[in-house]
Amino acid sequence: MNNFHTHTWRCKHATGTVKDYVDAAISQVGATSRSPLLGISDHTPLPDNRWPHVRMDISELDAYEAEFREAESDDIILLKGLECEWDPIYEAFYRDELLGERGFDYLIGAIHYIKVPGDWGYLSDIRTPKHLTQYAKIMIATMRTGLFSFIAHPDGFGAGYMKWDNNAIACSTDILTAAEELNIPLEINGYGLRKKELSTPEGERPVYPWLNFWELAGNYNIKAICNSDAHRPEDVHASIKECKEIADRFKIGLIDDILNSNSD
Numbered sequence: 001m002n003n004f005h006t007h008t009w010r011c012k013h014a015t016g017t018v019k020d021y022v023d024a025a026i027s028q029v030g031a032t033s034r035s036p037l038l039g040i041s042d043h044t045p046l047p048d049n050r051w052p053h054v055r056m057d058i059s060e061l062d063a064y065e066a067e068f069r070e071a072e073s074d075d076i077i078l079l080k081g082l083e084c085e086w087d088p089i090y091e092a093f094y095r096d097e098l099l100g101e102r103g104f105d106y107l108i109g110a111i112h113y114i115k116v117p118g119d120w121g122y123l124s125d126i127r128t129p130k131h132l133t134q135y136a137k138i139m140i141a142t143m144r145t146g147l148f149s150f151i152a153h154p155d156g157f158g159a160g161y162m163k164w165d166n167n168a169i170a171c172s173t174d175i176l177t178a179a180e181e182l183n184i185p186l187e188i189n190g191y192g193l194r195k196k197e198l199s200t201p202e203g204e205r206p207v208y209p210w211l212n213f214w215e216l217a218g219n220y221n222i223k224a225i226c227n228s229d230a231h232r233p234e235d236v237h238a239s240i241k242e243c244k245e246i247a248d249r250f251k252i253g254l255i256d257d258i259l260n261s262n263s264d
């Protein structure tokens, strides 16, 4: 089983080293004829150390990379990644330093923050149509950069926006249209299935995947990728099966190898 979304102790809200994830993946999958792919994608450090409470410091990048060299194994193909927030001020950092000089195998594009008056708001602060518009706009800008192998939890706005109304549909339509046009995979993220369910006016539901979003996605010619978004080694492959069932249910095509996904 492949997985490309995992976090380490360095982001301050996860546990385990890169090696701990490699060991967990090998013991769960066992030796197979074809080596599984394991991507580690901790929350990226940022050159200006923005949002420091949920990511490593920029000074830790060398040590993060060293962890990959120490964790190499013949039983698994280990990919060096990071989960990134898009802001044009970070373009050179992502393109030239991470993908360029440092040779990262892949970057994930993710939106965790939007600007709410006075400060940054988290996904759970998304409440209004205006927030949704901003969320879709940042996500589409993230896709357009061409820097990211896939977009993490595109339905993450459902962490704050409770109703599947015309505004939620408009936001989702914009995201799905762009993903189809730009041929960028969207992630069905298993972490939301392991969080406490949300009570909404429409009943209880997982934070994400939001089924209404994926039902709509079934109308588009997009590809999805299923990941655990593990925040502890024992969850390295958690919830991926459930995510694949969602894709099957809505007839959404899946990829499970990001290295070749952009070449077709």
Ligand SMILES: [Zn+2]
Residues within 6 Å of the ligand: 007, 011, 013, 043, 231
């Ligand atoms: Zn995280």
Ligand SMILES: [Zn+2]
Residues within 6 Å of the ligand: 005, 007, 083, 152, 229
């Ligand atoms: Zn993540």
